[in-house]
Amino acid sequence: MNEELKVSKIKNGTVIDHITAGMAPIVLRILGIGKGCSDTVIVAMNVKSHQIGLKDMVKVENRALAQETVKKIALVAPHATVNIIKDYKVAQKFKVELPSELIGVVRCPNRNCITNSGERVSSYFTVESKDPLALRCHYCEVLVDGASVDILL
Amino acid sequence: MQRVHTGWLGRDVISIRDFSREQIEELLRHAHQIRPDPELLRGRVMASLFFEPSTRTQLSFATAMQRLGGHVIGFSGVEGSSLAKGESLQDTAKVVEKYADIIVIRHPLEGSARLVADTVSLPVINAGDGANQHPTQTLTDLFTIQRFHGRLDDLKIGLVGDLKYGRTVHSLALAFTRFRKIELRLISPENLRMPPAILRELDGIVPYVETSELDLRDLDVVYVTRIQKERFPDIEEYEKVKGAYVIDLKACEQLRRDAILLHPLPRVDEITPDVDALPQAKYFEQTRNGVPVRMALLRLLLGA
Ligand SMILES: [Zn+2]
Numbered sequence: 001m002n003e004e005l006k007v008s009k010i011k012n013g014t015v016i017d018h019i020t021a022g023m024a025p026i027v028l029r030i031l032g033i034g035k036g037c038s039d040t041v042i043v044a045m046n047v048k049s050h051q052i053g054l055k056d057m058v059k060v061e062n063r064a065l066a067q068e069t070v071k072k073i074a075l076v077a078p079h080a081t082v083n084i085i086k087d088y089k090v091a092q093k094f095k096v097e098l099p100s101e102l103i104g105v106v107r108c109p110n111r112n113c114i115t116n117s118g119e120r121v122s123s124y125f126t127v128e129s130k131d132p133l134a135l136r137c138h139y140c141e142v143l144v145d146g147a148s149v150d151i152l153l
Numbered sequence: 154m155q156r157v158h159t160g161w162l163g164r165d166v167i168s169i170r171d172f173s174r175e176q177i178e179e180l181l182r183h184a185h186q187i188r189p190d191p192e193l194l195r196g197r198v199m200a201s202l203f204f205e206p207s208t209r210t211q212l213s214f215a216t217a218m219q220r221l222g223g224h225v226i227g228f229s230g231v232e233g234s235s236l237a238k239g240e241s242l243q244d245t246a247k248v249v250e251k252y253a254d255i256i257v258i259r260h261p262l263e264g265s266a267r268l269v270a271d272t273v274s275l276p277v278i279n280a281g282d283g284a285n286q287h288p289t290q291t292l293t294d295l296f297t298i299q300r301f302h303g304r305l306d307d308l309k310i311g312l313v314g315d316l317k318y319g320r321t322v323h324s325l326a327l328a329f330t331r332f333r334k335i336e337l338r339l340i341s342p343e344n345l346r347m348p349p350a351i352l353r354e355l356d357g358i359v360p361y362v363e364t365s366e367l368d369l370r371d372l373d374v375v376y377v378t379r380i381q382k383e384r385f386p387d388i389e390e391y392e393k394v395k396g397a398y399v400i401d402l403k404a405c406e407q408l409r410r411d412a413i414l415l416h417p418l419p420r421v422d423e424i425t426p427d428v429d430a431l432p433q434a435k436y437f438e439q440t441r442n443g444v445p446v447r448m449a450l451l452r453l454l455l456g457a
Contacts, residue, residue: 108264110263112261112262112263112283112284113262113263113264114242114262114263114264114265114267114268114282115264117262118241119241119242119243119268120241120243121243121268137264138264138267139263139264139265139267139268140262140263140264140282140283140285141168141170141263141264141285141286142263142350143350143353
């Protein structure tokens with residue numbers, strides 16, 4: 001099965017390709033896919049890839065991704081590509097990119113952080129390192145690494 | 154007095170991570186020279202917002218401001234502040250901004266001082282935000298070390314006790330990433346070791362060794378922190394560990410003659426009272442040094 005074939009399987013929607021192997025379930029969680037979702041979703045895990053060895057892939061029918069969602073995916077799957085499918089064709093294709101600051105994207109793991117109190121303030125992380133992933137809370141200065149980032153989404 | 158070069162005027166003092174070596178050195182230079190002067194900050198107002206009590210820190214800031222002729226307004230404890238009536242921290246800060254030239258804040262939540270600094274245009278000094286930062290303590294520690302050793306490079310420093318939860322030792326270790334030829338000896342019980350996130354910031358910059366043995370030999374600075382009972386699952390384990398890290402006369406036999414023994418105070422029983430008379434015991438002096446450091450800071454931030 002070649003990539004073209006896989007990508008062309010949905011009529012309209014989004015294909016997220018080159019997801020770090022094993023991360024597809026977390027990407028599904030980011031997309032809010034679960035019970036009650038009626039659109040077609042196709043998940044492939046541990047598929048051979050020329051670029052990254054093994055990869056996961058998620059295809060969702062009738063779905064466009066919000067900017068915030070793309071940032072979240074970049075946190076758990078930094079090499080992912082997003083294909084927007086219209087009428088079985090790839091209408092647009094881009095790589096996810098982690099911005100240098102994440103505002104309101106992930107919550108702070110520190111329960112004693114001001115962003116987890118009643119104050120009206122968004123979470124705010126600066127990306128200290130993309131690979132390996134290291135985020136620091138602008139407020140409480142706690143460091144979050146790649147291994148613990150999925151629980152914050 | 155020297156001119157201010159390195160961007161202290163009007164800035165916030167929230168975290169030791171925000172400061173370069175040059176900035177730290179400039180502040181300390183001013184702190185060594187500053188003398189009481191009732192004209193310097195005459196008519197200036199410091200708002201002292203202590204959302205949790207810390208008598209020592211509050212007095213130190215108030216004394217510093219008054220010795221330079223400034224006024225202090227504010228509160229200590231949630232009672233008396235409008236926070237008790239449910240006002241947000243940001244609203245409190247915006248109101249206080251109208252009455253003051255500088256804000257000093259202590260708050261139990263981590264990140265609170267940064268939030269206030271982002272909310273108001275006045276300079277803000279963090280006097281402790283939960284377990285996170287207390288930069289004026291660290292600057293005072295550096296001032297004390299510089300005063301006795303004449304340098305902040307080329308030092309062997311022992312950090313002793315609770316290195317896991319001890320805010321002051323994290324901050325001090327980070328401060329030393331700004332200096333050269335520093336060696337750290339991290340002396341703690343197994344369950345209270347320095348957190349990996351802090352060690353990661355030291356990696357490749359400040360060499361360190363971790364040990365559970367109270368080995369104080371050949372150190373220039375011994376910095377002691379309290380081991381708290383709450384950190385242990387059972388009391389027996391606590392008693393056993395606590396005893397191993399008590400600095401008494403016997404332990405001090407290991408100290409070099411020119412070593413200095415520091416502690417952020419208050420101490421409970423981690424340094425025995427008979428040690429106070431030793432020439433190496435400098436913790437009371439360290440506390441007093443908080444005043445000139447804060448005087449210098451207020452002066453630089455307010456551009457007087
Ligand atoms: Zn935080």
